[in-house]
Amino acid sequence: MKRRIIGLLGLALSASLIASACGSDSSSSPDTAATNDTLAIPGTDSSTPTAGGTIHILSQLEQVTHLDPQRNYTGSDLAFVGSTMQRALTSYAYAPGSAGSQLVGDLATDTGTPTEGGKVWSFTLRGGATYEDGSEVTCADIAYGTSRVFATDIIVDGPTYAISYLDIPQDAEGNSNYPGPYTATADQQALFDKAVSCSEDGKTITFTLSRIVADFNYTVTLLAFSPVPKAKDTGEKYDMAPVSSGPYKIESYEPGKSLVLVRNENWSKASDPIRNAYADSFVYEFALDPAVIDERLMADAGDDQYAVGDGGLQPENLQTVFTDDRFKDRRQDDYDPYVSFTAFNVKTVSCVEVRRAVYLGLDREALRTAGGGPYTGDFADGFVKPALADDYAPSKLPEGLNTDGTPNIEAAKAALAEAKTKCPDVYAKATVEGLKFFHPDTPIWQKLVSIWIESLKAVGIVIKPTAVEPSKYYPTVQNDETDYDISRGAWGPDWPNASTMIPELFLTTGGFNLTRNGDDPAYKQFETDTKAALNELDRKAQGKKWQALNQFLVDQLWSIPGTFTKAQDLWGSKVGNAYRWSSSGSFLFGELYVKQ
Amino acid sequence: MTTFIARRLLFALVLLAAVSLFTYLLFALLPTDPAALTCGKNCKPELIAANRVRLGYDKPIYEQYFQFVRGIFAGRTYGTGDIAFTCPAPSLGYSFNQHECVSTLIAKTFPVTAFLSLGAFILWMLLGVGTGTLAALHRGKWQDRLTSVITSIGVSLPTFYVGLLVLFSVVIWLQWLPFPHYASPTENLHDFLTAMILPWITLAVLSAASYTRITRNGVLEAMNEDFVRFGVAKGLKNRTVIRKYVLRAALIPIVTIAGLDFAALLGGAIVTESVFSLPGMGRLAIRSVTDSDLPVLVGTTLVAAVFIVMANTIVDIIYGILDPRVRLK
Numbered sequence: 037m038k039r040r041i042i043g044l045l046g047l048a049l050s051a052s053l054i055a056s057a058c059g060s061d062s063s064s065s066p067d068t069a070a071t072n073d074t075l076a077i078p079g080t081d082s083s084t085p086t087a088g089g090t091i092h093i094l095s096q097l098e099q100v101t102h103l104d105p106q107r108n109y110t111g112s113d114l115a116f117v118g119s120t121m122q123r124a125l126t127s128y129a130y131a132p133g134s135a136g137s138q139l140v141g142d143l144a145t146d147t148g149t150p151t152e153g154g155k156v157w158s159f160t161l162r163g164g165a166t167y168e169d170g171s172e173v174t175c176a177d178i179a180y181g182t183s184r185v186f187a188t189d190i191i192v193d194g195p196t197y198a199i200s201y202l203d204i205p206q207d208a209e210g211n212s213n214y215p216g217p218y219t220a221t222a223d224q225q226a227l228f229d230k231a232v233s234c235s236e237d238g239k240t241i242t243f244t245l246s247r248i249v250a251d252f253n254y255t256v257t258l259l260a261f262s263p264v265p266k267a268k269d270t271g272e273k274y275d276m277a278p279v280s281s282g283p284y285k286i287e288s289y290e291p292g293k294s295l296v297l298v299r300n301e302n303w304s305k306a307s308d309p310i311r312n313a314y315a316d317s318f319v320y321e322f323a324l325d326p327a328v329i330d331e332r333l334m335a336d337a338g339d340d341q342y343a344v345g346d347g348g349l350q351p352e353n354l355q356t357v358f359t360d361d362r363f364k365d366r367r368q369d370d371y372d373p374y375v376s377f378t379a380f381n382v383k384t385v386s387c388v389e390v391r392r393a394v395y396l397g398l399d400r401e402a403l404r405t406a407g408g409g410p411y412t413g414d415f416a417d418g419f420v421k422p423a424l425a426d427d428y429a430p431s432k433l434p435e436g437l438n439t440d441g442t443p444n445i446e447a448a449k450a451a452l453a454e455a456k457t458k459c460p461d462v463y464a465k466a467t468v469e470g471l472k473f474f475h476p477d478t479p480i481w482q483k484l485v486s487i488w489i490e491s492l493k494a495v496g497i498v499i500k501p502t503a504v505e506p507s508k509y510y511p512t513v514q515n516d517e518t519d520y521d522i523s524r525g526a527w528g529p530d531w532p533n534a535s536t537m538i539p540e541l542f543l544t545t546g547g548f549n550l551t552r553n554g555d556d557p558a559y560k561q562f563e564t565d566t567k568a569a570l571n572e573l574d575r576k577a578q579g580k581k582w583q584a585l586n587q588f589l590v591d592q593l594w595s596i597p598g599t600f601t602k603a604q605d606l607w608g609s610k611v612g613n614a615y616r617w618s619s620s621g622s623f624l625f626g627e628l629y630v631k632q
Numbered sequence: 633m634t635t636f637i638a639r640r641l642l643f644a645l646v647l648l649a650a651v652s653l654f655t656y657l658l659f660a661l662l663p664t665d666p667a668a669l670t671c672g673k674n675c676k677p678e679l680i681a682a683n684r685v686r687l688g689y690d691k692p693i694y695e696q697y698f699q700f701v702r703g704i705f706a707g708r709t710y711g712t713g714d715i716a717f718t719c720p721a722p723s724l725g726y727s728f729n730q731h732e733c734v735s736t737l738i739a740k741t742f743p744v745t746a747f748l749s750l751g752a753f754i755l756w757m758l759l760g761v762g763t764g765t766l767a768a769l770h771r772g773k774w775q776d777r778l779t780s781v782i783t784s785i786g787v788s789l790p791t792f793y794v795g796l797l798v799l800f801s802v803v804i805w806l807q808w809l810p811f812p813h814y815a816s817p818t819e820n821l822h823d824f825l826t827a828m829i830l831p832w833i834t835l836a837v838l839s840a841a842s843y844t845r846i847t848r849n850g851v852l853e854a855m856n857e858d859f860v861r862f863g864v865a866k867g868l869k870n871r872t873v874i875r876k877y878v879l880r881a882a883l884i885p886i887v888t889i890a891g892l893d894f895a896a897l898l899g900g901a902i903v904t905e906s907v908f909s910l911p912g913m914g915r916l917a918i919r920s921v922t923d924s925d926l927p928v929l930v931g932t933t934l935v936a937a938v939f940i941v942m943a944n945t946i947v948d949i950i951y952g953i954l955d956p957r958v959r960l961k
Contacts, residue, residue, distance in 0.1 A: 098730075098919055099730070189682060189683055190711070192728075218713060219713070271711065272710075272711065272717070272728070272731060273717065273731055275731050276731050290911070291730055292741075292911040292915065292916070292919070293813075293814065293909075293911045294813070321813075321909075322909075323906075323909045323911070323915065324909050325796070325906065325907055325909070327796060328796070328799060328800075328804075328907075328909075331800055331804045332804060332811065335804045335805065337804070337807055338807070338810065338811075339811075340811075511668075
């Protein structure tokens with residue numbers, strides 16, 4: 037498991053994660069021409085997609101973070117690489133709005149078949165898929181690609197669900213006994229081959245998991261489960277020249293300058309019902325100053341009419357873009373996938389009344405204003421965003437909490453008075469000794485922490501800030517030895533299911549649990565209920581369970597919900613299909629087309 | 633003279649060795665853990681420890697330094713088995729962020745910086761010396777005052793501001809030029825020139841301001857020298873006196889400063905390269921800082937230091953040739 041958000045807020049992965057539907061329906065090719073239902077979605081219009089032309093992607097980054105499918109992880113990169121060059125077993129429908137969260141087969145004919153209650157998953161391969169050299173994509177290639185994830189010293193940065201989920205023995209320290217394909221002995225390789233096997237006819241791949249994973253068919257949408265031909269694998273260097281199985285291939289790639297994709301003549305639409313591949317080519321322009329990107333998109337001249345940015349708009353241009361009608365057909369301001377929060381160390385702040393007093397007394401509106409105002413997001417009412425439609429239900433927030441984000445001093449004082457009786461030790465800590473607030477040592481956080489101190493001073497709570505060098509912030513607060521009372525973070529789901537939000541943030545085995553809540557009296561029940569939700573194969577029933585757990589978390593306040601964050605985009609006037617793909621929170625780059 | 637040159641060259645070598653050691657020590661003292669950076673965000677302590685051993689960061693710092701120096705002369709191999717790869721000599725390390733040997737990255741980016749520096753240097757020397765001389769020859773007149781105002785503005789404007797202003801106005805708003813996409817002059821001369829013209833102008837305008845002032849003062853000072861007055865008294869034409877007596881004297885310190893400025897620019901024009909998206913060494917250096925890509929940071933710092941030391945050595949030697957007293961010190 038991995039945090040996809042840490043340190044990335046503001047870099048602009050954008051959009052909302054909307055409904056997700058699980059099942060075993062055959063995949064279908066969505067009609068990407070806008071319908072009446074989708075016309076209201078920014079980036080969609082009544083024009084008919086046409087083939088041809090070049091789409092430009094303007095980026096402030098020096099390169100695509102990873103082209104190697106097993107190392108590819110962030111939403112924008114997944115959308116770019118997945119829609120152009122790398123196919124996976126399953127994907128989400130290539131469609132705007134909530135339809136874009138519908139799970140469909142990609143290399144697989146359908147969305148997979150679970151057996152043993154979700155402990156074994158099989159996928160039947162569609163057949164006919166080929167690499168850019170014309171050779172066939174095989175079941176063995178998918179197994180080999182998956183095995184690369186275990187070479188954790190070389191295949192870095194990617195999602196490690198394969199290691200967590202596959203039924204491969206681990207040593208006493210929890211490390212897999214399979215070290216990946218580069219250094220595995222025959223016996224070690226046999227461990228992997230037992231967990232990931234191909235049928236004799238090579239048409240079915242089966243994953244045997246160490247536990248039930250009800251939404252494993254969502255997991256394999258990640259390119260970490262994409263095929264890699266063993267003979268072409270160059271390890272660390274594969275990132276620069278991966279073999280394409282999608283409709284485009286690399287013509288040239290110079291980090292710091294550009295990546296040019298052209299049509300892969302060996303890709304066949306007949307074998308790929310998802311991708312439409314309208315544009316003839318893509319030019320990814322790197323290392324552009326963000327101010328220059330915005331100016332180019334606003335000027336909308338020459339090739340920039342066919343351009344999109346991959347990093348969102350700069351704050352200083354938001355007012356112009358969202359008040360000037362010139363941009364009304366080519367802008368969007370919407371949720372990105374992330375939720376920010378403030379986590380309590382429940383071991384030291386074990387009193388829910390103190391935690392509630394902090395929530396009620398904190399000037400959240402001042403914090404949001406200092407961070408950039410309403411464009412940064414809406415006040416969150418929990419840890420599941422409305423975009424996860426199956427899993428979201430409005431939460432009942434603590435009584436007295438002002439919905440406009442302003443502090444309610446009286447209510448906070450009342451909660452603190454309750455704490456004085458119920459938990460005098462924690463009360464004394466909060467009001468006399470002070471709560472140790474660890475924050476990143478950045479200019480913006482210097483401002484924000486002063487708002488924390490001042491607003492809670494009015495309640496009678498003392499905040500003692502500790503600034504941590506930004507690159508060391510998360511390693512510091514994730515270290516069990518670190519003596520903090522309050523920390524902060526943000527998180528986005530890896531796929532449209534709260535299964536990659538709630539367990540990650542609040543189970544003691546979660547990838548980003550900053551709350552140290554394992555000893556809290558309410559934890560056992562939470563753990564039991566969470567595991568029940570994780571094992572639930574009925575997606576609707578599972579969603580109900582997440583809704584209840586989200587409310588439970590709001591009641592416990594192991595963390596305070598922050599904001600449902602937002603991002604803003606602008607694109608060239610001759611770009612079609614510039615909608616945010618709900619499953620990645622970014623443009624669905626491969627589906628962009630040039631308007632005639 | 634030979635002894636003097638040999639001494640200066642030896643000193644330069646010692647200085648470079650000291651710079652490399654100092655840079656490497658700084659690298660070792662930085663709070664960032666280079667081993668942690670090689671295994672991404674899913675790192676476990678055991679994996680970090682394994683990578684530390686694999687890359688030699690577990691060894692004492694002096695041993696790491698010698699390994700680094702050995703790599704410069706003998707190259708280095710990373711990984712094992714089929715997926716092993718080698719950075720040939722002169723190896724300055726390997727960038728796990730950019731999947732490339734540091735020396736290769738520098739070899740790719742240096743020509744961009746060299747072309748940028750050379751073009752800007754020629755422009756600013758012509759502009760700076762020309763306007764400086766003009767201002768001095770018209771001391772107190774409107775030409776002098778106008779030059780003074782312009783140079784004051786030029787000296788005080790930051791590079792990023794001028795760069796963005798030039799880029800926005802010429803390329804985006806007026807659309808007189810296409811957006812610059814750098815290509816090497818041998819690949820595509822048109823793209824090369826359209827990518828370079830604005831950065832050259834930006835750098836030249838800003839640097840020329842200082843050189844105008846230095847030239848003006850140098851020319852005015854030289855005009856009061858006895859040998860100039862002697863030339864005038866001999867009845868030589870004004871133009872001849874200025875060209876052969878005044879400018880020659882005034883340019884000696886300017887050439888010295890220009891040499892050092894040019895060498896510094898070769899180390900990377902960070903801001904200009906960033907604003908104009910030029911894939912040069914300055915941007916490579918700044919990227920290494922933002923990505924905490926320590927091998928690249930050390931490599932670019934060392935190469936920049938080499939240019940400075942080389943320029944200093946050449947200036948020292950030229951001074952020794954021009955002024956024998958320097959050799960005796």
